[in-house]
Amino acid sequence: MQNDTIRALSTTVGRRSFLKMAAVASVFGATSSFASEKVTRAATEEEVKNPFPGSKKVKTICTSCSVGCGVIAEVQNGVWVRQEVAQDHPISLGGHCCKGADMIDMVRSEVRLKYPMVKENGQWKRLSWDDALNRIATKLADLKKKDGADAVQFLGSAKMSNEQAYYFRKFAAFFGTNNTDHQARI
Ligand code: SF4
Numbered sequence: 001m002q003n004d005t006i007r008a009l010s011t012t013v014g015r016r017s018f019l020k021m022a023a024v025a026s027v028f029g030a031t032s033s034f035a036s037e038k039v040t041r042a043a044t045e046e047e048v049k050n051p052f053p054g055s056k057k058v059k060t061i062c063t064s065c066s067v068g069c070g071v072i073a074e075v076q077n078g079v080w081v082r083q084e085v086a087q088d089h090p091i092s093l094g095g096h097c098c099k100g101a102d103m104i105d106m107v108r109s110e111v112r113l114k115y116p117m118v119k120e121n122g123q124w125k126r127l128s129w130d131d132a133l134n135r136i137a138t139k140l141a142d143l144k145k146k147d148g149a150d151a152v153q154f155l156g157s158a159k160m161s162n163e164q165a166y167y168f169r170k171f172a173a174f175f176g177t178n179n180t181d182h183q184a185r186i
Helices: 002-013 015-027 030-036 043-051 102-107 129-146 162-175
Strands: 057-062 072-078 080-083 119-120 123-126 152-155 181-182
Touching: 015 162, 152 162, 162 181
Parallel strands: 152 181
Antiparallel strands: 057 072, 072 080, 119 123
C-alpha cells in the first residue's frame, strides 16, 4: 500500500520532481522518519517486474522541436507513467537530446501551459483562443500605428516545420518588418 502511495506520488509529480523531493527529504532526515514509521517497504518481485499493471506502450514523438524524435510512451489508465526511446524510429534511431528524454515530465507538469492566459491586476486568468487572437491582433495594430512596424519583433520556434517558418517570415514581411529571429538564439 505504501509503495502504491510512493508510486502514485512519483506518477503525480513526475520523475524529476519526485527525485528532487526525495533528495530534499533525505537532507532533512525525512527518509529516516519515513523508514522508522514503516511508510516504505521493499517492492515485491512481481511489482519490480511489472510496476504498472495493464499499461500499454504507445509510439509517439517528442514535440519539443520539429525533428520529431521517437518516444515510446507507457500509459496506464490514461496516465503517462514511463518513457523509453524508440530504437526503431527512422530519424532519431534510439537517440534523444535532454529535452526529449524529459518529455514525460514536461507533459505531466502542473505548470504546463494548456490554454491562453493573461495577467490582469496581478492575477492570471484564462482566455478563449478567439479572445487571445483578438487581443494580439489589436495590440499589433496599435503598436504599428503608434511606433511603426519595426517596433515589433517576430520570434520563431524550434517547433516549426520549414513550411511554418516560411509562413512566419512572410507574415512578418506583410506586417512590414524584417525583424524576425529564432527563439533558440536568445
Ligand atoms: S527536442 Fe531533442 S529529442 Fe525532442 S525532437 Fe528535438 S532533437 Fe529530438
